[in-house]
Amino acid sequence: MLHGAYVAILLWYLVHTGSSVKQLPDLRPLLLQRWKIGQLIPVLAIVLLLALATFSDGGGDILFLMMISTIWTLLVWRRDIRLRPAVVGLVIAVIAFLGGLPFWDNSFVGKSAFVILLVFAPPMFIAGGLLLKRTGLGESQLHAGRYGKALGSFLWGCLLFVPLGLFNAASGSPGIGLTWVTRVWMPFSLPWFSAITEEAMFRLFLVSLVYFMLRPAFNKSPAVAVVSAVLFSAIIFGLGHDGTLLDRILITGLLYGLPMAVIFAKRDWEHAVGAHYMINMIPWVMVFLESLSLNVNV
Secondary structure, eight states, rough: HHHHHHHHHHHHHHHHHSGGGGGGGOOOOOOOSSSTTTHHHHHHHHHHHHHHHHHHSSSSSHHHHHHHHHHHHHTTTGOOHHHHHHHHHHHHHHHHHHHHHHHTTTTSSOOOHHHHHHHHHHHHHHHHHHHHHHHHHHHEEEEEEOHHHHHHHHHHHHHHHHHHHHHHHTTTTTOOOOOOOSSHHHHTTTHHHHHHIIIIIIIHHHHHHHHHHHHGGTTTTTHHHHHHHHHHHHHHHHHHHOHHHHIIIIIIIIIIIIHHHHHHHHHHHHHHHHHHHHHHHHHHHHHHHHHHHHHHHH
16 A cells, blocks of 8 residues: 555656656657558557557567567668767666676576567667657657766656665565575666666667657647556566566556656656666665575574
């Protein structure tokens, strides 16, 4: 109940602050621009994709489609790709790799998933920036070269999501019996892996892509496209994690993924990275303290 109440208050605060969705530019349909059905085809596609993800193998098919969509976006807008986002994308991928290396060494994350997330983090970071440029939804301080503001956004995201980090730790995340977290730096480095790779995928790219597809059908009601995009991202994010279907959608999706999607849409990507970092960092601190306690008792 406390978790749900805080998320509700946080969402109210985020929705009622920041830029208004009414200022977002109109977008033309991707297909059949002269026909009404051209606006409805992407809506139907999103509904079918959501149904596919819900009743398939935990969103694996959607991940494959996201990778294809990333490649397509980069090819279509290849002339708009600039050196800075490409370099920044590689740098953040290196940070994610170094932070998450203990995952690989201790088989905490499947090696195929580890590699896929790292390999696609830079292209999704670049493609997400291209989508932001066209939709006007959200921001990325790193794409704009405002590195000081990026740090400030990251820290504010961390601060706002401290309670969710505590709730995550109280629920037993990231798991029991993790005895390999024995270095004081690990709780602070491990969250970089998920914070960077998953936020590049589920927020920067997926929210922007779904909004880009839906907006032409809701040019008179942009809020509908925004709400649909953040909800879609939140549910797909939840389905990509472990647990029962209900837990993945309601807990991981709506109580964690949704506020991260909203803070991206109403603030910037760096806020979302800070939020994700804090949600994972506090549980890893608890794991480290438990390991430390066990070693002392022994």
